[in-house]
Amino acid sequence: MLWNLWWNLVCELRSACARTRTFLWMSLCLAGITVRKDLLGVTSIVRARGLEPACYDRLLDFFHSPALDLDKLTCAWCALLPSRPRHPARQPQARPRRPRHQSR
Numbered sequence: 001m002l003w004n005l006w007w008n009l010v011c012e013l014r015s016a017c018a019r020t021r022t023f024l025w026m027s028l029c030l031a032g033i034t035v036r037k038d039l040l041g042v043t044s045i046v047r048a049r050g051l052e053p054a055c056y057d058r059l060l061d062f063f064h065s066p067a068l069d070l071d072k073l074t075c076a077w078c079a080l081l082p083s084r085p086r087h088p089a090r091q092p093q094a095r096p097r098r099p100r101h102q103s104r
Helices: 002-011 020-035 042-049 055-063 070-083
Strands: none
Touching: 002 020, 020 042, 020 055, 042 055
């Protein structure tokens, strides 16, 4: 269920990609960023998704591809965030007030 929600959100970023192949590479990158355990850039995406080492160069090509329009991606991302209701578990909870200690 969580991955279905994730996929539906990612699909709303599709307009930033000129081709389906570009969108699929972007989705793969986002999935890798979502589950990676370290912050070592493209290497961590390759490792997190269990990709073949040859995919490293393909991912680098993706990040430099003119088929991904960063202005459109930014607009789609900014439009996406406020339109989604927050998950109930993520709502800020009011903290119960602690009783004050009285001075003696």
